[in-house]
Amino acid sequence: MIRSCVFLTAAVLALGLGGAARAADEVPDLFAPEITTTPAATGWYLRGDVGYTGWTGDEGAGYTAYDAGGAVTARGFDDARFSHPVSYGVGVGYQVNDMFRADVTAETFRDRFNGDVDFGGACVAGPAAAACGSKSSAVYRGVGILANGYVDLGTVVGLTPYIGAGVGATQLRWGDVSMTAYCADGGINCVGGGSGRYDGRNSWRFTYALMAGVSYDVSERIKLDVGYRYSDIAGGDMFGPAPDGSGSIRGDDDGFSRHEIRAGLRISLW
Numbered sequence: 001m002i003r004s005c006v007f008l009t010a011a012v013l014a015l016g017l018g019g020a021a022r023a024a025d026e027v028p029d030l031f032a033p034e035i036t037t038t039p040a041a042t043g044w045y046l047r048g049d050v051g052y053t054g055w056t057g058d059e060g061a062g063y064t065a066y067d068a069g070g071a072v073t074a075r076g077f078d079d080a081r082f083s084h085p086v087s088y089g090v091g092v093g094y095q096v097n098d099m100f101r102a103d104v105t106a107e108t109f110r111d112r113f114n115g116d117v118d119f120g121g122a123c124v125a126g127p128a129a130a131a132c133g134s135k136s137s138a139v140y141r142g143v144g145i146l147a148n149g150y151v152d153l154g155t156v157v158g159l160t161p162y163i164g165a166g167v168g169a170t171q172l173r174w175g176d177v178s179m180t181a182y183c184a185d186g187g188i189n190c191v192g193g194g195s196g197r198y199d200g201r202n203s204w205r206f207t208y209a210l211m212a213g214v215s216y217d218v219s220e221r222i223k224l225d226v227g228y229r230y231s232d233i234a235g236g237d238m239f240g241p242a243p244d245g246s247g248s249i250r251g252d253d254d255g256f257s258r259h260e261i262r263a264g265l266r267i268s269l270w
Contacts, residue, residue, distance in 0.1 A: 042095050042270075047103060049264030051087040051229065061115055061238060061253045077115035077136065085111040087260065093148075095268070102149045105166075110141045113177075113253075138177040138200060138239070144170035144207055144231075158217040162227075166209040170233045174200030177239040177251065198249060201237035205255065208232055213262070221268040229260045 061077050086109065093103025117134045148166035177198045213227015235255035 042097060044269040045093050045095060045101075045103075045266050046269065047089075047091045047093060047105070047225070047264055047266045049087075049089045049091075049105075049107070049225070049262050051089070051107075051109075051260040051262040053084050053087070053109075053258045053260050061113065061251060077117055081114045082256070083112045085109040089264075091148075093266075098155075099152055100150070101152065102147070104145070104147050106143070106145050108141065108143050110139065113138045113140060132181065132183055134179050134181045136177055136179045139175040140200070141173045141175075142170050142233070143173075144168060144233075146207065146209055148209070148211070150211070152215075155217070159214055160217075160223075161214045162212070164211040166211070166231075168207050170205045170207045171202065172205055172233065172236065173202045174238050176200050179249075196249075198239040198251070200239050203236040205234040205236050207234070215266065218265075221270075223266040223268075224263075225266055226263045227261075229258075229262055231258045231260070232256070233258070 087107050088109070089105050089107030091103045091105030093101055095101045113136075115136045117136070146166035146168035148164055150162050150164035153161045153163070177200060179196055179198065209229055209231040211227055211229045213225060215223040215225045218224050233256040235253055238251035238253045240250050
């Protein structure tokens with residue numbers, strides 16, 4: 001009788017433990033995150049971007065002056081200031097597979113330059129020690145074309161980090177540069193001040209860029225793209241002699257290192 005009770009008790013415990021185990025297997029783990037990967041489809045896409053350059057690099061500008069005797073004076077502006085432009089871009093690209101894509105982009109931006117020069121000479125209508133200087137200002141515009149390649153590092157819960165690089169050219173169009181001479185003591189007739197209006201120059205500049213960012217799948221065909229881009233535009237001609245032939249001053253810039261935060265949309269065409 002006792003042996004039968006023992007067997008009966010063991011059977012009941014076994015059935016109870018087995019049922020509890022099955023119940024535990026059936027209860028969903030509420031704390032485990034749902035992680036999915038979404039392979040990218042191949043095909044063409046369009047893109048549009050807006051960028052803000054809130055940080056400057058090694059921008060600078062200088063000028064070369066020639067006097068009647070043939071002497072040459074070359075120096076940089078003592079205080080060259082470039083405002084922070086907003087850029088706008090569009091492009092077309094192709095998603096090769098879930099890892100590689102490439103596109104061609106065109107963008108434009110507009111900026112302003114202001115610079116001061118302390119010539120250190122005397123002013124005609126002031127004390128001999130009065131400093132002579134000049135203030136300059138101009139507006140310039142850029143239109144850039146880049147061929148870019150990217151590596152997508154995998155998609156997790158709709159987010160795809162990426163890195164990329166691009167190479168191309170930028171046409172930089174300088175507006176006329178206005179130079180106004182002044183005396184530090186308020187006098188007039190700064191000797192060698194170079195007052196005048198000088199023709200701005202246009203030139204194509206070699207440009208390269210490095211990018212990193214992350215895209216988010218808004219839908220199957222639309223991706224929101226946010227990232228950082230560093231671009232370097234080579235230096236070149238800035239302005240030339242005055243239109244009326246007075247004065248012989250030319251200027252050039254050192255190029256532009258641009259640190260941008262960019263945001264945009266990519267729309268798949270498949």
